[in-house]
Amino acid sequence: MTDIEIAQQTKMEKITQIAAKLGLTSDQIEQYGDYKAKIKLTPEQAEKSFGKLVLVTSINPTPAGEGKSTVTVGLGDALTQLHQKAAIALREPSLGPVMGMKGGATGGGYSQVVPMEDINLHFTGDMHALTTANNTLAALIDNHIYQGNSLNLDPxxxxxxxVLDINDRALRHIVIGLGSPTSGVPREDGFDITVASELMAILCLAEDLADLKRRIGRIVIGYTYDKKPVTVDQLHVTGAISLLLKDAIKPNLVQTLAHTPAIIHGGPFANIAHGCNSVLATRTAxxxxxxxxxxxxxxxxxxxxKFMDIKAPVLGKTPDAVVIVATVRALKMHGGVAKDQLQLENIPALTAGFANLQRHIASMKRYGVPVVVAINQFTADTAAELAKLQELCQQNNTPAEVANVWAHGGSGALNLAKEVxxxxxxxxxFVPLYQADMDLTAKINQVVTQIYGGQKVEFSAKAKRQLRQFKRRGWDKLPVCMAKTQYSLSDSPKLIGAPTDFAIHVRELVPKLGAGFIVALTGNVLTMPGLPKVPAASKMDLADDGTISGLY
Incomplete structure (x- = not known):
């Protein structure tokens, strides 16, 4: 059966029952039908102490698939089976990859969150609220310029x-304001995908409504003709943008197929944004x-x-353990095997590709946090390959457990759960990667050399200019959010495995003062992706009775 067929055959518990498992009453949630709810932000929650935090991450993704969300859900269900009070905290899917390359983004097989169709599509409207708020601010900026431009903004x-929550390459670079004099002031503009927007980052890092407003007010929208930064506060629309997000800031509650509570909220991409669900969702869990x-x-x-260096300081909690998801298939691809040859046993390629996993093990251990490898099992994996991968992990003083959660749900991850x-x-x-008082150049160098395994950083002339400008403005001590291809440790997607002696090329720096970090754009990474030749949308359909098919 497909993932969506498995999800559609599941009998869900009412969301009030799921809330009760977390000690939430019906008065503490806002129901969106029978199976979805938003969790109200109440003072009672703030008084409680934190439980244990487990961070699930992975090797560099390949077309073979890794299954990080699937393992996350399966691990949460396994902890529940071991009689632990567990919750899962995930990001919300973006319509971009759902309609593009990836299809659904709610786990897979018998390790999913439901209602799968709702979560993958409009859910509770958070993405739409962010898109609307972002574009309202854009409209207010252009209206200000048209109406006399008292702030002296340079178009x-x-x-x-x-922004738009769909992959649309045609909107990356556009010209607006064409037509009659009443159509605005012509200027170059462009679209990002919603999940790359600063408002998404702000929503995911804000600690409450007051913090949300403060962060929105700090957003730098542009510069004056004499190159001075202009903020949302100066435009006097902080309140208007904030009120459009008053419901979106509340975390969403759903469930897994096994009825473990799942809090899903916020969805920044990790290659062009900071890649973590909201602080409020994780803190609530x-x-x-x-x-x-x-x-x-x-x-x-x-x-x-980015979880360790951007989110954790705001969250006030670092992980108690890190799970790195790897598959035999993906590691064979990192070892040079073509996708159509992955069904064949290949120990030498697996051994060569292990270098990618080895690099990630070392980088996570560098933070001083215990690490375990979750080997997400696929049907074609041989016993010899699984044993070899476990042996390689053991040689690196790292425990590794096989997890077969796609086929067996939580029961397929019991050994992994026990190790966790x-x-x-x-x-x-916990040992942070860099100190807060280090400058941007030093912080970027730390990420490149200590996490990527690169040799050096090369800054474009524009980036060097920006570094000098940011230092003058006092922005040079902010954390850095690297925008880089996800397919490689380098900034070239073709350099798979564990390359060495490479340079990371920083072409531009973007201030995100509301989010509280500086984005470093590297290589050819794009903040508005495009759709593939055959998008996932072409396989989706809606039956006359409302049944969805082809979502995944």
Missing amino acids: RRILWKR LKLADYTVTEAGFGADLGAE LRLTKQDSQ
Whole structure:
């Protein structure tokens, strides 16, 4: 059966029953039908102490698939089977990859969150609220310029782009304001995908409504003709943008197929944004459950690094254990095997591709956090390959457990769950990658050399200019959010495995003062992806009775 067929055959529990498992009453949630709800932000939650936090990450993704969300859900269900009070904290899917290359983004097989169709499509409207808020700000900026431009904004130096929650390459670079004099002031503009927007990052890092407003007010929308930054507060629309997000800021509650509570909220990409679900969602789970299993997008070089260095300081909690998801198939691809040859046993390629996993193990251990490898089992994996991968992990002093969660749900991850429970009981001393008072150049160098395994960083002339400008403005001590291809430890998607002696090329720096970090754009990474030749949307359909097919 397909993932969606499995999900559609599941009998879900009412969302009030799921809320009760976390100690939430019906008065503490806002129901969106029978199976979805938003969790109200109440003072009672703030008074509770944190439970244990487990971060799930992975190797660099390949077309063979890794299954990070699937393992996250399966691990949460396994902890529940072991009689632990567990919750899962995930990101919301974006319609871009859902309609593009990836299809559904709610796990797979018997390790899914439901209602799968709702979560993958409009869910509770958070993505639409963010898109509307972002584009309202864009409209207010252009209206300000048209109506006399009292802030002296330079139309050539507007940073704020419009957004859309779908991959649309035609909108990357556009010209607006054409037509009659009443149609606005002509200028170049462009669209990002919603999940790359600063408002998405702000929603996911805000600690409450007051913090949301403060962060929105700090957004730099552009520069004046004499190159001075202009913020949303100066435009006097902070309140208007904030009120459009008053419901979107509340975390969403759903369930797994096994009825484990799942809090799904926020969805920044990890290659072009910070790749973690909201602080409010994770913090809520930590206060309501004894064990919270969360994930960070793409490989450990992107999502996990940003969790440690951007999210954790705001969250006020570092992971008690890190799970790195790997598959035999993906590691064979990192070892040079073509996708159509992955069904064949190939120990030498697996051994060569292990270098990618080895790099991620080392980078996560560098933070001083216990690490376990989850080998996400596929049907074609041979016993010899699975044994070899476990042996390679053991040689690196890292436990590795086979997890067959796609076929068996939580029961396929019981050994992994037991190892996680053991690791979370260990004493660990978190070591940050960089100190807050280091400048941007030093922070970027730390990420490149310590996490990617690169040799050096090369800055474009524009980036060097920006570094000097940011230092003058006092922005040079902010954390850095690297925008980089997810397919490689380098900034070239073709350099798979564990390349060495490479340079990371920083072409531009973008200030995101509301989010509280500086984005470093590297290589040819795009903030508005495109659709593939045969998008996933072409396989989707809606029956006369409303049944959805082809979502995954």
